[in-house]
Amino acid sequence: MSEPSRVRSHRPKPHTKREAVKAIAELAHQENLNEIADALNAFLENHWDDVFEDSVNWMDFELLLTHWASFRPEILGGPIEGELSEADYKHEKVGVFWGLLFLTSQSKVELLQENFYQDLKVRQLNEATLAEVPAYVLPD
Secondary structure, three states, X not given: OOOOOOOOOOOOOOOOHHHHHHHHHHHHHHHOHHHHHHHHHHXXXXXXXXXXXXXXXXXXXXXXXXXXHHHXXXXXXXXXXXXXXXXXXXXXXXXXXXXXXXXXXXXXXXXXXXXXXXXXXXEEOOHHHHHOOOOOOOOO
């Protein structure tokens, strides 16, 4: 009897660390992270109260994207009119997420995800939200 032939799975080849760093650098350069972060910060400072009566609430990431679409400044292509293609929507979503990560590193926003792969929430860090944080958490 002959042995059955092995079936090879065709998994994508894992990226090297160098390839991953290069891809991330290219994406950050294309997106111009500082411009996105500055525009997001201005959006949150100027429009947070339009969305919520209470400045300490969390905003769903998808809701933020919806409001961001009508605010997006000219330097980033201007407001989004009509529906985006799936690829353009993902591109916009990733750009906004990167901007939020950048603002998080500057302690301007806080991100919350209660469970992995679940909805992401955003909260602006301001006097009202920082008043909720225990003193032992705040930097000197």
